[in-house]
Amino acid sequence: MAQGALRGPSDYSGEPPRHPSLRINAKEPFNAEPARRDLVASYITPVDLFFKRNHGPIPVLDDIRSYYVTIGGLAGGPRRLSLDDIRRLPKYNVTATLQCAGNRRTEMSKSRKVRGVGWDVCALGNATWGGAKLSDALQLVGVPYHTEITPSGGKHVEFVSVDQCPEEKGGPYKASIPLGQATNPAADILLAYEMNGEVLKRDHGYPLRAIVPGVIGARSVKWLDRIDIIEEESQGFFMQKDYKMFPPSVDWDNIVWSTRKPQMDYPVQSAICSLEDMSAVKPGQVTVAGYALSGGGRGIERVDISPDGGKSWLEAHRYQKKGVQYVAGNVTSDKWAWVLFKAIVDVNSDTEIVAKAVDSSANVQPESVESIWNLRGILNTCWHRIRLLATPNLRSSM
Numbered sequence: 001m002a003q004g005a006l007r008g009p010s011d012y013s014g015e016p017p018r019h020p021s022l023r024i025n026a027k028e029p030f031n032a033e034p035a036r037r038d039l040v041a042s043y044i045t046p047v048d049l050f051f052k053r054n055h056g057p058i059p060v061l062d063d064i065r066s067y068y069v070t071i072g073g074l075a076g077g078p079r080r081l082s083l084d085d086i087r088r089l090p091k092y093n094v095t096a097t098l099q100c101a102g103n104r105r106t107e108m109s110k111s112r113k114v115r116g117v118g119w120d121v122c123a124l125g126n127a128t129w130g131g132a133k134l135s136d137a138l139q140l141v142g143v144p145y146h147t148e149i150t151p152s153g154g155k156h157v158e159f160v161s162v163d164q165c166p167e168e169k170g171g172p173y174k175a176s177i178p179l180g181q182a183t184n185p186a187a188d189i190l191l192a193y194e195m196n197g198e199v200l201k202r203d204h205g206y207p208l209r210a211i212v213p214g215v216i217g218a219r220s221v222k223w224l225d226r227i228d229i230i231e232e233e234s235q236g237f238f239m240q241k242d243y244k245m246f247p248p249s250v251d252w253d254n255i256v257w258s259t260r261k262p263q264m265d266y267p268v269q270s271a272i273c274s275l276e277d278m279s280a281v282k283p284g285q286v287t288v289a290g291y292a293l294s295g296g297g298r299g300i301e302r303v304d305i306s307p308d309g310g311k312s313w314l315e316a317h318r319y320q321k322k323g324v325q326y327v328a329g330n331v332t333s334d335k336w337a338w339v340l341f342k343a344i345v346d347v348n349s350d351t352e353i354v355a356k357a358v359d360s361s362a363n364v365q366p367e368s369v370e371s372i373w374n375l376r377g378i379l380n381t382c383w384h385r386i387r388l389l390a391t392p393n394l395r396s397s398m
């Protein structure tokens, strides 16, 4: 860890500048997402517009020469790796979408109140992350590829940050992933020092963060301090008392946190971003555009759009990179990344436009929010609905 990192869990005097168009959900800690149309304007999300999800102040790590990450626990060691040590490992660029488990929470809260940051549909972004593979860093300290359990009984890899979070009583943010995933080079887990070809910004984990593709954002720990091999999964707050999926029957008076596993992969998801709910449109052709993605490296097989609340459906066009046909699972398609979609529908009267995606394992988004309601409001992946008001005299300037 570098000098000057620790300033106290309520000291927000050292926050970085942010783009004025971000929609701020909370200032301290800073939580913000881009506007819907800005989000789907490009396949790669510009760093400035990428959603920002924090649980405490942004650490100030300005003396980069004194920075190191410690790899220890049941890995033997401990070994300190400087940023130069990490940069000397083979560099990979992985395009992966990071999605907060709380994305679309506000919509879930309308059905029945939930606790958490009130996200619209843009608590995600797609970036090209540059860095070393975690599997290579672990190999460097003596943990071979495809290790499920170390001789000393290590089964999980815990990432520990330098930030200070109230939920951890001023301690650091922590999360873990299974060792077998961490030591699998094909899982593409990175120790990332670049985002979209630039040095990582402070908001996104400068100087070094974990990127765990296909898994909820909460496991991609920013501002790494330590990486420890441990016997059981991390006992951190964000693994044990948050980011778990409960059934609709569990509420705050009967919750038993230990009965559920920490959420890892996210399920299939999509949302329309070209339209706001309850907006007025001129009768005629309306463009329905948005994003779709699934967890665990599963591609998007299909995006269905309904112009009439789910009675009839048409298939949207899907795309990632210009001039390259998107085929789920094809080597030319980014397996950890979202697809953008577009469809043109005819709107002649007030109606509800619906989007639902199907992933390469034929998983489909659930129809109703009630069936997946959970008290923390995570993983709202129900069909995304936009109500439109057909307004013949609408002036085109609107």
Ligand SMILES: Nc1nc2c(c(=O)[nH]1)N[C@H]1C(S)=C(S)[C@@H](COP(=O)(O)O)O[C@H]1N2
Pocket (backbone or CB within 6 Å): 050, 051, 052, 053, 054, 055, 056, 098, 099, 100, 101, 161, 162, 163, 173, 203, 204, 205, 216, 217, 218, 219, 220, 221, 222, 223
């Ligand atoms: N150290 C640390 N890492 C963290 C967090 C945090 O508060 N502290 N938030 C997590 C959550 S919940 C999400 S969704 C992502 C958000 O990453 P971003 O701010 O780069 O978009 O970071 C994760 N990593």
Ligand SMILES: [Mo]
Pocket (backbone or CB within 6 Å): 053, 099, 100, 101, 102, 217, 218
């Ligand atoms: Mo998150």
